[in-house]
Amino acid sequence: MIKKYKFGKPFETEAVVKEIPVEAGKPEIGEISAEEGFCLIYKMTDELVVYGLGEANRGINKRGYKYVSLCSDDFNHTEDKLSLYGAHNFILLSGESQVGLFFDYPAKLTFDIGYTRQDTLAVTCDDADLYLYVITGESALDVVKQFREIIGGSYIPPKYAFGFGQSRWGYMNAGDIDSVVEGYRGNNIPIDMVYMDIDYMVDYKDFTVNPERFPDFKSYVAGKKEQNIHLIPIIDAGVKIEDGYDIYEEGRDKGYFCKREDGSDFEACVWPGWTHFPDFLNKDAREWFGSKYKVLIDQGIDGFWNDMNEPAIFYSREGINALDECVKETAKTKLDAKPGKLEEHFNKLQNNHKDYERFYHNVNGEMVRHDKVHNIYGYNMTRAAGEAFKKIAPEKDILMFSRASYIGMHRYGGIWTGDNKSWWSHILLNLKMLPSLNMCGFLYCGADLGGFGDNATRDLLLRWLALGVFTPLMRNHAAIGTRDQEAYRFEGIEDFRHVIGVRYRLIPYLYNAYLKAAKENDMLFKPLAFVYPEDKHCKQVEDQLMLSDELMIAPVYTQNATGRYVYLPEEMMFVKFMQDGSLKKEILEKGHHYVDVALNEVPLFIRKGCRIPLAEVALSVPEIDESKTMMVGYEM
Ligand code: GLC
Numbered sequence: 001m002i003k004k005y006k007f008g009k010p011f012e013t014e015a016v017v018k019e020i021p022v023e024a025g026k027p028e029i030g031e032i033s034a035e036e037g038f039c040l041i042y043k044m045t046d047e048l049v050v051y052g053l054g055e056a057n058r059g060i061n062k063r064g065y066k067y068v069s070l071c072s073d074d075f076n077h078t079e080d081k082l083s084l085y086g087a088h089n090f091i092l093l094s095g096e097s098q099v100g101l102f103f104d105y106p107a108k109l110t111f112d113i114g115y116t117r118q119d120t121l122a123v124t125c126d127d128a129d130l131y132l133y134v135i136t137g138e139s140a141l142d143v144v145k146q147f148r149e150i151i152g153g154s155y156i157p158p159k160y161a162f163g164f165g166q167s168r169w170g171y172m173n174a175g176d177i178d179s180v181v182e183g184y185r186g187n188n189i190p191i192d193m194v195y196m197d198i199d200y201m202v203d204y205k206d207f208t209v210n211p212e213r214f215p216d217f218k219s220y221v222a223g224k225k226e227q228n229i230h231l232i233p234i235i236d237a238g239v240k241i242e243d244g245y246d247i248y249e250e251g252r253d254k255g256y257f258c259k260r261e262d263g264s265d266f267e268a269c270v271w272p273g274w275t276h277f278p279d280f281l282n283k284d285a286r287e288w289f290g291s292k293y294k295v296l297i298d299q300g301i302d303g304f305w306n307d308m309n310e311p312a313i314f315y316s317r318e319g320i321n322a323l324d325e326c327v328k329e330t331a332k333t334k335l336d337a338k339p340g341k342l343e344e345h346f347n348k349l350q351n352n353h354k355d356y357e358r359f360y361h362n363v364n365g366e367m368v369r370h371d372k373v374h375n376i377y378g379y380n381m382t383r384a385a386g387e388a389f390k391k392i393a394p395e396k397d398i399l400m401f402s403r404a405s406y407i408g409m410h411r412y413g414g415i416w417t418g419d420n421k422s423w424w425s426h427i428l429l430n431l432k433m434l435p436s437l438n439m440c441g442f443l444y445c446g447a448d449l450g451g452f453g454d455n456a457t458r459d460l461l462l463r464w465l466a467l468g469v470f471t472p473l474m475r476n477h478a479a480i481g482t483r484d485q486e487a488y489r490f491e492g493i494e495d496f497r498h499v500i501g502v503r504y505r506l507i508p509y510l511y512n513a514y515l516k517a518a519k520e521n522d523m524l525f526k527p528l529a530f531v532y533p534e535d536k537h538c539k540q541v542e543d544q545l546m547l548s549d550e551l552m553i554a555p556v557y558t559q560n561a562t563g564r565y566v567y568l569p570e571e572m573m574f575v576k577f578m579q580d581g582s583l584k585k586e587i588l589e590k591g592h593h594y595v596d597v598a599l600n601e602v603p604l605f606i607r608k609g610c611r612i613p614l615a616e617v618a619l620s621v622p623e624i625d626e627s628k629t630m631m632v633g634y635e636m
Helices: 139-151 175-184 217-226 246-254 283-291 317-332 339-347 373-390 424-439 458-468 492-518 535-542
Strands: 002-007 031-033 038-043 047-054 065-069 090-094 098-104 110-114 120-125 128-139 164-166 195-197 228-236 266-269 273-276 303-307 359-365 368-369 398-402 415-416 475-476 543-548 549-554 563-568 572-577 583-588 591-596 602-607 610-614 629-632
Touching: 002 139, 047 424, 090 139, 098 120, 128 139, 139 424, 164 492, 175 195, 175 217, 217 228, 246 273, 246 283, 283 373, 303 373, 317 339, 373 398, 398 602, 424 458, 424 543, 458 475, 458 492, 492 572, 492 610, 572 629, 583 629, 602 610, 602 629
Parallel strands: 164 195, 164 475, 195 228, 228 303, 303 398, 398 415
Antiparallel strands: 002 128, 031 038, 038 120, 047 090, 065 110, 090 098, 098 128, 110 120, 266 273, 359 368, 543 549, 549 602, 563 591, 572 583, 572 602, 610 629
């Protein structure tokens, strides 16, 4: 059952697409005060598990920490971070009863889940203007499914997007991309996508392609398609301010950029230098920006990733002016008089939330200050694209995923979880986010495999790929300046060929499991306790997941480990994909086990009575011969 409550004057985020009548009064859940700001206090019993929050830090069970919904460009995902790139305000209180809460509120919202007081959940925000949805159901999954039904169906990517993709910030030109393709194809490692980061553009200008780096781009794209390689360019939120640049001039002339209070266009520095932010909350601006994807679609492009759409701000005009003042002041005094002040100013420049109070959106003629709707900016950038794709190329499925997001965006695209690091702990963080993201409708997701920042090692990449073979988005991506981490760069290439090859054997299964989850508003990845609610051990398991209805996954995520402990809630068949293409199978009974998993093996567990199709290894998705799949299973 779903009940909708209204507090104050909520902003219509369009996260929920189903009409639900508003209840009178307050919900019977904890204590709510909505006089000055909003606050919900709920006493948590000892056994209560709190799930949800989509792309958030820490565990599958969110208890014991604090989380702030505030889309943030932060490349350092350490344990103390309260906000990442997404804002997904859905939690599920799972104890004796199962209650889902969705706070439809597009500004900063804090979830204190036993941080201040161990037994207390406190959800707070500054303005008491929101919708609160309270969902009760028979089981945790039932609550999730009801929620997913009201927020609308999840985005379905083209089938090729289930292949493996290679990315790196630093591929400068066609030659660099050619050598990646050659590295994979030449070594018989399967691949379907090569990503184009910001260097393909002219001076980081959206919807331009540098003709010196990519002469005759259209034929280049077509040539790559002949090799079954899709090129996937990045699109950033900020539009470079430059006379003669059509997108800038059109946006300026039509008034489609976010404005300061005095009506001038807000200026912020991002990759291209000074930019304006398109007003994605304005329907006309959204349509206009969306229509620009056609420039690249016309050249054969059929996939994109939307970035820097929190929006990320290196510094604003106001920020730099204040720094300037401070520099002048400091220069007047003795140089060592105020170094602290200068440093403080400097450190406050990037992603300073003061800047989000400096610009406005035009929402149906009303000026809305950005900080009040901050969390739906990236969502609306991706919506702009998704809505435009239907007009530009209605017959095509186009790949789209975004960095910033809010619930509702799951209808238009997937997400990648941003700038992680080549750290073992981030393999586990990747795993933990998957079910939480699925609860919030995001099915097409993945992390930068191998890690974005810092230097990857061979063993870390192999272990991470062995998780990545199961995530719908399977992309290796790294930052400029880090160690090369394409699969063919390391010794023992055959191990990488094998692990990525396993993905291609699983694609017929994974693709159908994905379609089924999307159609039935189901989760592709579930915490074990969703499937075995009676089993007390399952509530504790934070490093294994159920995958669709047939499988359990338990990747190895520790350095130097030659295997791992695993908990089986029932008898299962432990299957390892071996280097020689064979499968090693063993029936393991319910309980705790230590399983050996070598670096070049991919482990999975098949549930009793279940079977899955396995294809033969192919070098790209269209080359998978579905008529040659074999069934493997643990049939009774
Ligand atoms: C951001 C993105 C990253 C990209 C980089 C350069 O940090 O998160 O994926 O490589 O910008 O475009």
